[in-house]
Amino acid sequence: MLFVDVLAGGVRGGTAIMFGALGETVSERAGVVNLGTEGCMLIGALGGYATAAETGSPWLGLLAGAVVGGLLALVHALLVIWRRADQFATGLTLMFLGLGLTSLYGATYVGKAAPGFAPVNVPLLADIPVIGEVLFRHDPVTYLSFVAAPALWWWLRNTKGGLLLRTAGERADVLHVHGYRPGLIRGRAVVAGGALAGIGGAQLSTAYAHAWFEGMTAGRGFIAVALVIFAAWRPIWVMAGSYLFGAALALAPALQARGYALNQFALDALPFVITLVILAVLGKRTLRAAPEELRRVFESAPSK
Amino acid sequence: MTTTLTPAEPVKVPSRRSADLLDGVRRWAGALVGAVVIFSALLLVKGADPIAALGDMVASIFTSASIEQIAIKATPLILAAMAVVLPARTGLANVGGEGQVIIGAVCAAGVGLAFDSMGPVALVAMLVAGAAGGALWAGIAAAMRLTVGVNEAVTTLLLNYVALDVMLYLIYEPWKDPNGSGQPATRPLAVAARLPLIGTTAVHMGLVIALVAAVLVWLVLRGTAFGFRLGVTGGNPEAARRAGLPVKRLLLTAMLLGGALAGLAGVMQLAGVEFKLRPGLTANIGYIAFLAAWLARHKPLPAVGGAVLLAVISIGGDSLQLDSGLPAATVNVLMGLVLLAVLGWASKGTGKRTDALR
Numbered sequence: 001m002l003f004v005d006v007l008a009g010g011v012r013g014g015t016a017i018m019f020g021a022l023g024e025t026v027s028e029r030a031g032v033v034n035l036g037t038e039g040c041m042l043i044g045a046l047g048g049y050a051t052a053a054e055t056g057s058p059w060l061g062l063l064a065g066a067v068v069g070g071l072l073a074l075v076h077a078l079l080v081i082w083r084r085a086d087q088f089a090t091g092l093t094l095m096f097l098g099l100g101l102t103s104l105y106g107a108t109y110v111g112k113a114a115p116g117f118a119p120v121n122v123p124l125l126a127d128i129p130v131i132g133e134v135l136f137r138h139d140p141v142t143y144l145s146f147v148a149a150p151a152l153w154w155w156l157r158n159t160k161g162g163l164l165l166r167t168a169g170e171r172a173d174v175l176h177v178h179g180y181r182p183g184l185i186r187g188r189a190v191v192a193g194g195a196l197a198g199i200g201g202a203q204l205s206t207a208y209a210h211a212w213f214e215g216m217t218a219g220r221g222f223i224a225v226a227l228v229i230f231a232a233w234r235p236i237w238v239m240a241g242s243y244l245f246g247a248a249l250a251l252a253p254a255l256q257a258r259g260y261a262l263n264q265f266a267l268d269a270l271p272f273v274i275t276l277v278i279l280a281v282l283g284k285r286t287l288r289a290a291p292e293e294l295r296r297v298f299e300s301a302p303s304k
Numbered sequence: 305m306t307t308t309l310t311p312a313e314p315v316k317v318p319s320r321r322s323a324d325l326l327d328g329v330r331r332w333a334g335a336l337v338g339a340v341v342i343f344s345a346l347l348l349v350k351g352a353d354p355i356a357a358l359g360d361m362v363a364s365i366f367t368s369a370s371i372e373q374i375a376i377k378a379t380p381l382i383l384a385a386m387a388v389v390l391p392a393r394t395g396l397a398n399v400g401g402e403g404q405v406i407i408g409a410v411c412a413a414g415v416g417l418a419f420d421s422m423g424p425v426a427l428v429a430m431l432v433a434g435a436a437g438g439a440l441w442a443g444i445a446a447a448m449r450l451t452v453g454v455n456e457a458v459t460t461l462l463l464n465y466v467a468l469d470v471m472l473y474l475i476y477e478p479w480k481d482p483n484g485s486g487q488p489a490t491r492p493l494a495v496a497a498r499l500p501l502i503g504t505t506a507v508h509m510g511l512v513i514a515l516v517a518a519v520l521v522w523l524v525l526r527g528t529a530f531g532f533r534l535g536v537t538g539g540n541p542e543a544a545r546r547a548g549l550p551v552k553r554l555l556l557t558a559m560l561l562g563g564a565l566a567g568l569a570g571v572m573q574l575a576g577v578e579f580k581l582r583p584g585l586t587a588n589i590g591y592i593a594f595l596a597a598w599l600a601r602h603k604p605l606p607a608v609g610g611a612v613l614l615a616v617i618s619i620g621g622d623s624l625q626l627d628s629g630l631p632a633a634t635v636n637v638l639m640g641l642v643l644l645a646v647l648g649w650a651s652k653g654t655g656k657r658t659d660a661l662r
Contacts, residue, residue, distance in 0.1 A: 078648070088397045088399065096595070099633060226462060263473065269465065269470070272469075276462055280448055284453055287453050
């Protein structure tokens with residue numbers, strides 16, 4: 001069934017974007033935009049694949065993806081928080097750096113096999129018609145993502161750490177008054193966000209594509225950044241949005257497999273066009289929900 | 305948080321200028337040395353000999369053929385850097401250079417392929433069409449910023465990918481050269497519709513166009529009421545609004561002009577270098593130019609210097625590939641490191657620290 005294929009493909013292909021977008025959510029809720037998410041995902045994809053190839057363990061690969069993604073984001077944190085560099089310029093430079101680094105170190109892994117995550121059917125649940133096929137016949141990292149988004153939502157809402165992080169994004173000066181260091185809180189958020197994006201990248205290479213090739217994230221990191229905006233910085237909406245994009249990505253192969261002659265390039269552009277259209281429709285409404293400190297970055301207003 | 309999209313530099317007392325300049329040179333030198341040291345360390349990790357690689361790279365830059373190559377490479381970079389500089393004056397971040405360059409090249413190719421039998425007339429039409437195409441593409445992002453308030457850095461980035469797919473579609477389907485072999489491309493432009501060369505060099509006239517454009521941007525920003533208004537808008541939009549400036553129209557104009565300049569960069573690449581539309585035509589011009597503009601903190605004439613510096617690095621990078629056998633994109637690492645070093649350590653904006661951030 002086309003419908004089921006596209007939905008199942010949406011979950012499969014949306015997972016990497018979801019981790020990237022959850023990472024961006026963490027960072028932006030603390031008041032920092034990281035356009036380098038694309039770079040963090042890319043470097044996570046290589047780090048994950050290379051580690052899986054060398055150690056034979058995709059789980060170690062996933063961990064390595066998180067570490068290298070977090071390290072690249074650390075550069076962003078240091079520059080924008082400590083050196084007060086521009087967030088957009090630094091983020092884009094990191095994307096560039098990620099492209100270069102993965103090209104430099106990744107060449108040996110192009111076309112090289114590595115153990116990856118295989119789909120695991122969840123007992124019983126996988127046999128439910130439609131739902132089973134859409135949700136419960138995936139790789140373990142995808143199951144991890146089912147938990148990650150609600151867990152992040154809960155953490156942001158109910159824990160002290162979540163409150164501090166949100167305050168850093170809304171009213172940093174309040175934290176200062178109470179003796180906290182907003183810079184440190186933000187820095188941690190940016191690094192954690194990069195680590196999540198790195199996990200997304202590692203999922204892409206070790207569970208989705210089962211390969212490494214140059215530039216394999218192909219703009220998913222930027223889609224993740226845009227997605228966070230129209231999801232109004234809410235993890236659960238981020239989850240839904242990611243599946244929408246996954247579905248847009250899955251549409252092309254699903255239709256082609258059925259012999260429909262569709263324009264490949266129109267389908268490739270589809271996720272980006274959908275993002276732009278949704279931003280145009282929802283833009284004004286969601287921007288009102290933006291964390292206060294973040295809005296200042298977006299409106300490039302001079303900071304107080 | 306600050307975004308350091310600063311408008312015009314504050315007026316300095318002349319006596320402090322030389323000290324400032326010296327300070328600036330020292331900071332820049334420090335940043336560049338730092339970037340090269342980190343780059344060498346990364347090459348060592350890769351198992352390459354950094355001294356040999358960098359030595360070959362420097363040696364490859366100072367041949368007369370390389371200098372011509374650098375001039376050719378710098379031409380679209382200068383124009384696309386101006387496409388960042390102009391909107392930045394109003395506080396807008398145009399990260400969409402890449403897409404605007406592509407659409408500029410696409411529009412120029414459309415006109416060129418139809419009328420290139422008319423020679424120079426077609427060339428002029430291509431310049432106009434390319435500029436218009438780039439402006440249109442930037443205009444989409446500007447319109448979204450002004451009507452629904454979506455940040456232009458995000459939309460321009462997304463539009464880059466859409467532009468690429470538009471170009472690939474045209475190359476692979478309607479405009480594909482049936483007589484071409486190998487990689488799909490359009491047919492080449494007639495020789496008469498290409499940019500003429502300067503004297504006996506291999507450098508095309510686009511370099512002159514780019515330099516003239518840069519000087520014009522500098523003059524407009526420095527000496528005209530329009531340039532002044534752009535700066536006021538970028539400095540404090542609220543104050544500009546209260547002073548009765550048409551803020552929206554200024555933002556839109558800056559973005560459209562920026563897009564037009566990037567579109568011209570696409571025409572340069574098409575009519576001066578490639579002569580046909582093919583995948584990979586733009587070679588990251590838009591992104592590299594964004595970095596060049598940042599190197600220069602969005603000042604037009606220094607941005608020309610930034611564009612030339614990055615052109616030097618990328619031509620030198622060919623030697624990394626040929627002499628040291630490293631992947632072509634390795635040079636992106638060096639560019640990224642240089643920019644990070646400059647963003648982080650050559651900036652002046654760190655003197656005044658907001659307590660709230662500590």
